[in-house]
Amino acid sequence: ECGDTQEARPFPQPQQALLNVLTWLSSDDWQQKAKGLFSVRRLAICHSEILLSRLHDVALAVTKEVNNLRSKVSRFAISTLEELFRTMKKHMDHEVDEIARVLLQRMGDSSEFIQKAASQSLGIMVGSVTPARAMTALMASGVQHRNALVRKCAAEHLLTVMEQIGAKKLLSGTRDSTELLVCMVVKLAQDCHQDTRCYGRKMLNVLMSHKKFDRYLKQSAPSRDLEDVMATLKQKVSGWQEKRLLYASLTLFLFSSLRSGSDVLVLPRQTVRRTSLRTVEETEQLRELYELLADKDFQTRMEGVVLLLDHCKNSPKLISKNIVQIFDLFFLRLHDWHKKVNQQALEALVLMIPMLRAALHPVLVSLVAAVTDNLNSKHSGIYAAAVKALEASIAHLDNTLLLQALAHRVPSLSGQALLDVTEHVSVLVASVYRQRPQAVQRYALPVLWFFLGNRVLPVRSNSIKIVVTKLARSLYEVMGSRLKVAAARQSQHVEKNLQNIL
Known part of the structure; x- marks a missing residue:
């Protein structure tokens, strides 16, 4: 039902208004674009059945304006997407992938008020479209992103989706999909950003609420991350959750050893926190690389690029193990x-x-x-x-x-x-x-x-x-x-x- 505000007033000729919207949004004049965005909101609120016939074209045109250099147009486009999600709901399922990608991108390269608007719009998206579609989009565009703020935002909304879906459904897919999910949660729980790690641990708690979580973890979690997971998480979970995680990790380690064909049973080392000389050396190499790539002086940043290339030649495993964090900075270059x-x-x-x-x-x-x-x-x-x-x-x-x-x-x-x-x-x-x-x-x-x-x-x-x-x-x-x-x-x-x- 339309309200009393001008924004919510119906058009006398909604079909013509829909055609005008596409024309205005394609204009080079920012005021015409703003007029088009304003009209999209009116169509969504009062003529959703008319808008549905060209929803893809309209959503695409609005999404493009999210990256408009004029902040007023960009902010208006984001709030227009929010209105589209709120009114069109699951009809927006097919638009989720691109919209999520663009909104998440704005989390990493925009002013604070644009970031806040983008996150709010993503929140409305998560609550309006099919949860599985929202989850796929956030996983594809956010959790592996080079920017820590983007990963944090994606993790926040991904947690909401996972809570909506529930552990039973999350862990009932194919082995490949379950493996992808569990690996993603482990990565987020180890992220360099504190808030992202917190969301990752909460996602882990969602999965652990399933009574057969240990079996899923044994089949899916990457064994090479076990020590890191235990070192970073075992002090963050409590009571029965800690015991369950410890047991699941131990069984996974044993399962991985047996599956490798070894006759010797190797128990996990108890000295998880003991740092080897090799680890100290690698940590120092990464610290030097991060400092050079992020330096204010352009010549020093160029030295950082040269050093990264050298590491790729001589220490490819070091780069591969830390690919997301390293490329966080390299992509800025x-x-x-x-x-x-x-x-x-x-x-x-x-x-x-x-x-x-x-x-x-x-x-x-x-x-x-x-x-x-x-x-x-x-x-x-x-x-x-x-x-x-x-x-x-x-x-x-x-x-x-x-x-x-x-x-x-x-x-x-x-x-x-x-x-x-x-x-x-x-x-x-x-x-x-x-x-x-x-x-x-x-x-x-x-x-x-x-x-x-x-x-x-x-x-x-x-x-x-x-x-x-x-x-x-x-x-x-x-x-x-x-x-x-x-x-x-x-x-x-x-x-x-x-x-x-x-």
Whole structure:
């Protein structure tokens, strides 16, 4: 029911208002954008059934404005998303992945009032959409993020979702999904940020409330993290929880030893807190690296990049074990205000990728975001290095994960970055389809529909048309007539555009 405020007044012609919204949001005038955002709120409150017909396009346009350089527009866009979640509820399920990614990103690079608004909007999202969708989005975009504030925010809302779902359902999935969940909780419980560790311990308590938690933990938790978990958590849990965690950890250790095929039963060391000389040396190396990468002097930061590259060559295990924390700082150098540092970091990344390979997968989403952001740089050296980093990623990283990360970036990109990323998505289609055809249909097809169905985009421009045509033909080569069948399930506008291209 509409209230008495102007914001809640219905439109006399809501269909026309919906068309106007998309036009205003695509304008370069910030006041027109603000007008469009204001109208979206009115449509959501008073004409939700009309808004539903173009909800994806509207949500995408509003999400794009979250990154608007004018803070007033950005703040208004965030509160508009909050209203969309509040009124459209589970109809927003399909928009959760991209919105969560963008809102979490704002937690790491914005002023305090923007951070507060973004967190509040995520809180409304968690309470409105399907909990499983919210959980997937937060895990994909937040818990492995390079920025500690982003991880903290994601962990806070993830705890709420896990409490909603309950331990029984959380631990009733496949072995792979259970393993991913438990490993994620262990990582959060060990995070460098105190609040994130606290949320991680609370998540662990949620899982431990299940009577068969010990069995799940034995099957899922990584044995190499056992000592760290015990050292950091056993003083944080109490009573029966401590006994249960200790017992589960011990049984996991024994289970891992037996499964490895060893005839000798090795008990866990009792001196968990005893630090070896090797650990002291590694700690000192990391401290020096962190200080150099975070230094105020740009030349010192460049020394930090050189030192990181040297560690990747000579101590890859050290980097792999601390990949998230190290790349927290290194990714900042990929956005460094000083162009020399920015370019050197990108060039170093090109060399790191073939050295680290799969060790980069936990930070792949952030890596892709940092590299693609640099594709719009006007600095020729930075742009060239970003292109090489993207090509190195395709050559040495998991192409399925890379396709997913690049496809999710497309709606939020513009300019040269949009062209380059779309072209690389086309390249990935063939290699990924051979191994996982369903991944191509899940990630690459929506990119094509995005271009063919979004009337706001300048699809008729020659540069856009070239990359979209290449993408469509790459998909047609591997899918054949199934591509046309899939297009028939889209709008007539999409189907017609695809026929014209093919």
